[in-house]
Amino acid sequence: MKPALFPYLITALSSAEFTPPATLAESLHSRLAVHRQTVRHALLETLRASYPAIERAVGSEYFRAVAAEFIACSPPRTPVLQEYGSEFPEFLQKFPPLQAWPWLADLAQLDWTRQIVTHAADATALTPQTLAALPEAGLLQARLRLHPALRWLISPYPIDQLWLRQDEEHHGPELQWQPVSLQVWRPDAQVMQRRLQPGEAQLRQGLRAGARLIDALQSARQAAPEFDPDTALAALFTERLIVGVDTFTQRNKQ
Amino acid sequence: MSVETVPAIGLAFKPVHFESALADMAAVDFFEVHAENYLGAGGLPHRQLQRLRSERPLFVHGVGLSLGGSERPDRLHLQRLAGLLARHEAAVFSEHLAWSSHAARYLPDLLPLDYDDAALVRLCAHVDEAQQVLGRTLLIENPSRYLPAADPLAEPQFLEALQRATGCGLLLDLNNVVVSCHNQGIAPRDYLRRFPLQAVAQFHLAGHRRQSLADGSTILIDDHAGAIGELVLDLYAEALAITGPVPTLIEWDQDLPDWNVLTREAERARAATQRVRTTPGPGAAA
Numbered sequence: 231m232k233p234a235l236f237p238y239l240i241t242a243l244s245s246a247e248f249t250p251p252a253t254l255a256e257s258l259h260s261r262l263a264v265h266r267q268t269v270r271h272a273l274l275e276t277l278r279a280s281y282p283a284i285e286r287a288v289g290s291e292y293f294r295a296v297a298a299e300f301i302a303c304s305p306p307r308t309p310v311l312q313e314y315g316s317e318f319p320e321f322l323q324k325f326p327p328l329q330a331w332p333w334l335a336d337l338a339q340l341d342w343t344r345q346i347v348t349h350a351a352d353a354t355a356l357t358p359q360t361l362a363a364l365p366e367a368g369l370l371q372a373r374l375r376l377h378p379a380l381r382w383l384i385s386p387y388p389i390d391q392l393w394l395r396q397d398e399e400h401h402g403p404e405l406q407w408q409p410v411s412l413q414v415w416r417p418d419a420q421v422m423q424r425r426l427q428p429g430e431a432q433l434r435q436g437l438r439a440g441a442r443l444i445d446a447l448q449s450a451r452q453a454a455p456e457f458d459p460d461t462a463l464a465a466l467f468t469e470r471l472i473v474g475v476d477t478f479t480q481r482n483k484q
Numbered sequence: 485m486s487v488e489t490v491p492a493i494g495l496a497f498k499p500v501h502f503e504s505a506l507a508d509m510a511a512v513d514f515f516e517v518h519a520e521n522y523l524g525a526g527g528l529p530h531r532q533l534q535r536l537r538s539e540r541p542l543f544v545h546g547v548g549l550s551l552g553g554s555e556r557p558d559r560l561h562l563q564r565l566a567g568l569l570a571r572h573e574a575a576v577f578s579e580h581l582a583w584s585s586h587a588a589r590y591l592p593d594l595l596p597l598d599y600d601d602a603a604l605v606r607l608c609a610h611v612d613e614a615q616q617v618l619g620r621t622l623l624i625e626n627p628s629r630y631l632p633a634a635d636p637l638a639e640p641q642f643l644e645a646l647q648r649a650t651g652c653g654l655l656l657d658l659n660n661v662v663v664s665c666h667n668q669g670i671a672p673r674d675y676l677r678r679f680p681l682q683a684v685a686q687f688h689l690a691g692h693r694r695q696s697l698a699d700g701s702t703i704l705i706d707d708h709a710g711a712i713g714e715l716v717l718d719l720y721a722e723a724l725a726i727t728g729p730v731p732t733l734i735e736w737d738q739d740l741p742d743w744n745v746l747t748r749e750a751e752r753a754r755a756a757t758q759r760v761r762t763t764p765g766p767g768a769a770a
Contacts (some may be wrong), residue, residue: 231596231597231599231633232597232598233553233554233594233597236553236554236583236586236587236595237586239591239595240586240587240589240591243591243593244589244591256697256698256699257697257698257699258631258632260697260698260699260703261630261632261667261697261703262630262631263629264628264630264695264703264705265593265595268592269591269592269593272593273592276592287646293642303589305589305591306485306559306589306590306591306592307550308548308562308588308589308590309520309547309549309550309562309584309585309590310523310548310593311520311521311522311525311526312521312523342681347527348524348527348528349524349525349527349528350524350525350695351526352523352525352526352527352530359611364658376576378525378526379526379527391590397489416527416766419527429517
């Protein structure tokens with residue numbers, strides 16, 4: 231095949247429908263179909279691996295159909311397939327046939343967040359003993375570095391309960407339709423997720439933005455009056471979310 | 485010529501086999517993984533690789549560099565590959581005589597190119613660049629082909645010219661030889677006779693399936709979903725008689741069986757290496 235045909239083939243092999251040119255011999259068409267099948271199979275399997283909760287929610291047959299539409303709209307730009315599909319949540323949100331299920335896009339975002347956390351960098355977390363050893367005043371003025379394999383997200387829908395449902399027949403926990411704030415993290419090999427208490431997301435947001443602990447705690451308290459700083463701080467260490475404490479004595483002196 | 489020693493036999497590693505592989509790797513001399521599955525920053529994939537690497541040499545097989553494309557290999561991708569190879573001290577890095585990217589779009593497949601002078605010039609430049617960035621010699625693999633060939637140069641000739649110009653090594657996939665030759669009406673032993681076997685640094689063995697087309701013809705599909713075909717093993721034994729003991733990998737990428745089925749395939753390949761003691765290869769006839 232000559233390079234002049236490459237752009238044509240890229241489109242022909244990833245589009246949802248493919249009408250071969252009338253001039254194309256039948257035997258050639260069916261041989262091109264082998265490549266087309268390889269491409270579609272690989273991309274479908276990639277999306278299935280990255281969006282397991284969406285496949286459980288809509289069923290595999292529907293998933294296959296919606297994935298084909300997505301693949302045609304957003305073909306991959308990278309050969310690293312585990313990074314393919316980040317736009318799928320947004321696609322689901324806008325996909326007209328799914329407008330009656332607005333929570334699907336948020337559920338997909340949870341799947342994608344888990345995918346990111348799965349492959350994020352490793353780091354060694356500080357132990358609760360490290361926390362105990364730090365003088366309190368110094369700690370409050372310090373900047374705590376969060377684990378690279380930590381993400382959080384909020385949703386108006388109970389996406390954690392939806393994530394646990396096993397199939398489109400809704401087997402699984404009884405849903406309570408309320409907003410959730412979720413943390414997804416991987417302290418070791420296994421990806422974990424849990425609901426955050428009011429203020430905990432703001433605390434993480436502050437820390438990731440580089441705020442001093444005291445300021446991050448304060449903004450958490452402002453966001454949620456019931457925020458308990460001691461419990462929240464202890465959780466950061468017991469959940470192995472802190473990988474460094476930068477005290478700024480040196481910088482203050484300068 | 486007879487084979488002095490049995491070649492190293494490796495298996496393509498899949499995460500689902502991690503525990504079984506650790507428990508029983510007597511039949512496995514090395515592991516091979518697809519590079520693009522290990523370009524994340526961290527997590528379980530790298531831990532498993534590190535663990536395997538502590539037991540056996542690691543071969544890394546790229547599927548996304550698109551060396552046969554009309555554009556230069558992606559610099560960022562090359563750098564990520566370099567990082568992976570260094571991180572896990574990969575013994576070997578191989579890629580394909582194929583293209584998969586064009587104008588910032590990627591297809592997860594190995595697409596054919598015409599073997600002509602323009603393609604050769606392009607390939608040489610891309611292989612040179614990749615070898616320079618990766619700081620090592622690449623092995624280039626013959627692809628499986630499905631479309632009718634319109635090549636001025638035969639594939640063995642093309643690979644020989646590429647090898648001479650760039651100093652790369654060759655990875656001869658004997659399953660791809662059987663598949664491509666069937667699909668393009670070439671006799672596999674003619675292909676082998678023309679192939680620069682002295683430059684082969686690794687073999688791949690795998691399974692394929694047969695599919696009927698609407699026009700009544702059949703094609704072979706390189707699906708890596710079953711046992712190695714007998715013809716593939718015969719050709720392997722014949723090629724090995726000329727190359728001497730060259731590391732040999734068994735690929736099984738879909739419909740994954742239990743680990744012990746894979747180790748049995750490794751033993752089948754090992755047994756096939758003994759056929760050359762009794763069967764004259766094409767080298768003996770030449």
